[in-house]
Amino acid sequence: MEKRPIIIDTDPGCDDFFAIMMAAAYEGFDIRAITTVAGNAVVDVTTRNALDIAKLLGIKTRIAKGAGSAMMHPFDEPAAFVHGLNGIGQVVLPRSEQKVDEMKAWDVIYDEACKADGQLELIPVGPLTNVAIALLKYPDLKDKIKRITIMGGSTTIGNCLPYSEANIFHDPYAAHLVFTSGIPLVMAGLDITLTALVPTDDIMKMSEDIKNKAVRDTVVQLAKIRGNEPFHDVVAVASVIKEDIAEYKDYNVEIEYKSPLTYGRTIVDTTFTTGKAPNCRVMTGYNVEAHKTMFADMMRKY
Numbered sequence: 123m124e125k126r127p128i129i130i131d132t133d134p135g136c137d138d139f140f141a142i143m144m145a146a147a148y149e150g151f152d153i154r155a156i157t158t159v160a161g162n163a164v165v166d167v168t169t170r171n172a173l174d175i176a177k178l179l180g181i182k183t184r185i186a187k188g189a190g191s192a193m194m195h196p197f198d199e200p201a202a203f204v205h206g207l208n209g210i211g212q213v214v215l216p217r218s219e220q221k222v223d224e225m226k227a228w229d230v231i232y233d234e235a236c237k238a239d240g241q242l243e244l245i246p247v248g249p250l251t252n253v254a255i256a257l258l259k260y261p262d263l264k265d266k267i268k269r270i271t272i273m274g275g276s277t278t279i280g281n282c283l284p285y286s287e288a289n290i291f292h293d294p295y296a297a298h299l300v301f302t303s304g305i306p307l308v309m310a311g312l313d314i315t316l317t318a319l320v321p322t323d324d325i326m327k328m329s330e331d332i333k334n335k336a337v338r339d340t341v342v343q344l345a346k347i348r349g350n351e352p353f354h355d356v357v358a359v360a361s362v363i364k365e366d367i368a369e370y371k372d373y374n375v376e377i378e379y380k381s382p383l384t385y386g387r388t389i390v391d392t393t394f395t396t397g398k399a400p401n402c403r404v405m406t407g408y409n410v411e412a413h414k415t416m417f418a419d420m421m422r423k424y
């Protein structure tokens with residue numbers, strides 16, 4: 123099987139951990155890089171986590187540090203109540219000796235896009251700052267990326283404001299640049315990822331199949347800390363692996379980046395009232411049983 127080149131752009135993050143774990147367990151991916159961004163914690167912490175997660179899971183790839191704040195405003199306070207101060211619920215991972223890539227995240231994205239000859243797929247599961255900076259810095263990048271599958275946004279409810287999901291809320295202007303880039307986009311929105319719950323008891327059971335003790339211990343700790351909360355970011359990765367795990371509709375999606383009440387809202391034109399052409403394949407349904415099966419299969423790979 124020819125491996126598909128991907129980059130995971132991430133702010134680990136408990137659910138980011140499982141997204142990286144699923145991507146690394148899939149033989150069909152060639153993970154060209156993991157790029158980090160501020161979100162669930164400050165960027166130095168999310169980068170440290172990415173390095174340590176890669177070591178734990180045996181991922182050999184470049185890890186590049188990205189943006190420490192949004193494009194148009196300072197860094198939002200990390201969601202410590204969700205992810206703990208270290209972004210991963212205070213779980214301590216074995217420390218990696220790997221050095222951060224010499225290039226910044228946006229340069230690595232461009233570098234790998236050039237090398238991948240139009241085949242590179244991005245899977246951003248944090249704020250979209252790195253991708254937006256890459257697009258601004260390298261205007262030809264938009265023609266070099268095959269597809270971007272985003273965990274972020276929502277067709278209905280939000281988690282930072284009533285209608286604003288965290289990854290878009292933390293940098294709506296970056297999201298605006300990505301959603302107007304013309305690159306094929308898939309949106310795994312919060313309204314869908316909230317349905318993709320693998321109950322903690324099930325994860326405990328599944329984790330018995332993990333042979334690597336350090337990985338098993340980490341999975342158990344993260345699952346306990348997380349409680350019965352879905353791992354949102356996994357949905358984006360799972361849908362890139364198995365496209366038919368979800369249902370999709372093509373809609374026009376615009377990002378609100380000015381209004382305080384709806385700051386960071388994804389305006390999904392489900393009623394086609396704007397008459398604007400669709401720019402995004404929006405997830406509208408998800409096969410949760412297939413998701414659980416993928417979760418269980420993933421555990422057996424470690």
Ligand code: BDR
Nearest residue numbers: 135137247288289354355
């Ligand atoms: C998203 O926000 C972060 O807290 C999670 O890692 C996920 O990417 C969910 O809204």
Ligand code: CA
Nearest residue numbers: 135138247248
């Ligand atoms: Ca994330």
